[in-house]
Amino acid sequence: MNNLVFQKDRELDLIAVGRLGVDLNANEIHRPMEETLTFTKYLGGSPANIAVAISRLGLKAGFIGRVADDQLGRFITNYLKDNNIDSSSVVIDKSGAKTGLAFTEIKSPTDCSILMYRSDAVDLRLEVGDIKEEYIKNSKAILISGTALAASPSREACFAAVELARKNKTVVFFDIDYRPYTWKSVEETAIYYSLLAEKCDVIIGTREEFDMLEMFSNPGNKDDFVTAKKWFDFNAKIMVIKHGKEGSYAYTLERDKFTGSVFPVIPVKTFGAGDSYAGGFIYGLMQGYDPGKAMEIGAASASIVVSSHSCSDAMPGIDKIRRFIDQYDGEKAYDVENI
Numbered sequence: 001m002n003n004l005v006f007q008k009d010r011e012l013d014l015i016a017v018g019r020l021g022v023d024l025n026a027n028e029i030h031r032p033m034e035e036t037l038t039f040t041k042y043l044g045g046s047p048a049n050i051a052v053a054i055s056r057l058g059l060k061a062g063f064i065g066r067v068a069d070d071q072l073g074r075f076i077t078n079y080l081k082d083n084n085i086d087s088s089s090v091v092i093d094k095s096g097a098k099t100g101l102a103f104t105e106i107k108s109p110t111d112c113s114i115l116m117y118r119s120d121a122v123d124l125r126l127e128v129g130d131i132k133e134e135y136i137k138n139s140k141a142i143l144i145s146g147t148a149l150a151a152s153p154s155r156e157a158c159f160a161a162v163e164l165a166r167k168n169k170t171v172v173f174f175d176i177d178y179r180p181y182t183w184k185s186v187e188e189t190a191i192y193y194s195l196l197a198e199k200c201d202v203i204i205g206t207r208e209e210f211d212m213l214e215m216f217s218n219p220g221n222k223d224d225f226v227t228a229k230k231w232f233d234f235n236a237k238i239m240v241i242k243h244g245k246e247g248s249y250a251y252t253l254e255r256d257k258f259t260g261s262v263f264p265v266i267p268v269k270t271f272g273a274g275d276s277y278a279g280g281f282i283y284g285l286m287q288g289y290d291p292g293k294a295m296e297i298g299a300a301s302a303s304i305v306v307s308s309h310s311c312s313d314a315m316p317g318i319d320k321i322r323r324f325i326d327q328y329d330g331e332k333a334y335d336v337e338n339i
């Protein structure tokens with residue numbers, strides 16, 4: 001059981017809001033990108049990955065975002081449709097703005113990096129007019145991915161989506177997803193993130209992300225409980241603070257603390273952990289599980305995804321997650337294709 005109230009009789013379970021992008025993951029792994037010859041193209045963008053996770057877990061996901069009116073935009077919308085994600089609120093942008101690209105470098109299981117191409121990124125063209133109350137009213141929850149706050153008009157569109165969600169009792173999840181290169185300054189980031197966080201029901205972020213968020217209100221704080229309490233004084237009901245492969249903690253408004261399990265693996269690459277974790281965790285909460293059990297599903301999903309080449313395409317269904325938990329046998333490399 002958990003303290004969230006999801007409205008019944010809504011067609012959609014979760015609407016993700018924000019970035020639809022493309023990941024280009026190096027095929028020749030364990031090499032620097034300078035020497036990479038070929039890449040595989042996948043759907044990318046943190047909220048897009050989470051929408052795929054939710055859909056693979058058997059819930060009905062929708063998306064609010066903008067895609068370019070070109071081949072990559074069509075690749076993205078086709079991928080959403082093929083994955084049973086409602087794309088009726090994905091707007092085809094005619095301004096000439098381009099899809100954000102994430103080139104990934106996999107030098108070793110722990111040394112990975114992302115080279116982003118995001119000038120005039122189309123996802124940040126999302127407008128308030130793209131946010132339809134009827135759509136949000138028809139979903140049990142929405143998820144805002146923090147990068148969508150980096151610039152106008154996408155920033156205002158996110159605030160509008162959250163206001164409409166609150167008005168219609170649609171639960172608001174906020175995944176901080178802080179990508180420094182998208183922002184002008186850390187001060188600007190902290191201010192807008194904090195303003196949005198005040199309005200959200202569940203906030204998910206890493207310890208470092210909360211350090212950024214609290215740079216004015218709690219400078220130097222490293223205590224997760226102090227962080228959680230700050231947001232409980234606004235609207236938060238569940239707070240999740242992640243500590244990489246050390247695991248994660250959830251705090252509830254009722255002052256319960258849950259320690260998330262972690263299934264350490266020797267990964268193929270490090271990225272994709274946060275998105276798969278968020279997808280599994282949200283799924284668990286929507287099943288009515290307590291935060292501890294929901295975090296276990298998120299952690300197992302993350303272990304599967306970091307053991308795979310892609311983020312979106314590797315998102316597992318619940319049976320695969322359960323089989324992984326059953327077969328888990330300590331920190332080693334897992335052939336997750338065959339679980």
Ligand SMILES: Nc1ncnc2c1ncn2[C@@H]1O[C@H](COP(=O)(O)OP(=O)(O)O)[C@@H](O)[C@H]1O
Binds near residue numbers: 261262266267275
């Ligand atoms: N190498 C790993 N092996 C197994 N699980 C991992 C690994 N790295 C991360 N995870 C899982 O993914 C969760 C989220 O990872 P984290 O790195 O904190 O997120 P982010 O990708 O947003 O920085 C962790 O709490 C943990 O459960």
Ligand SMILES: O=C(O)C[C@@H](O)[C@H](O)C(=O)COP(=O)(O)O
Binds near residue numbers: 270
């Ligand atoms: O979010 C992006 O634009 C890139 C993602 O698709 C990428 O694969 C990634 O960085 C995943 O994020 P994480 O789950 O927080 O590691």
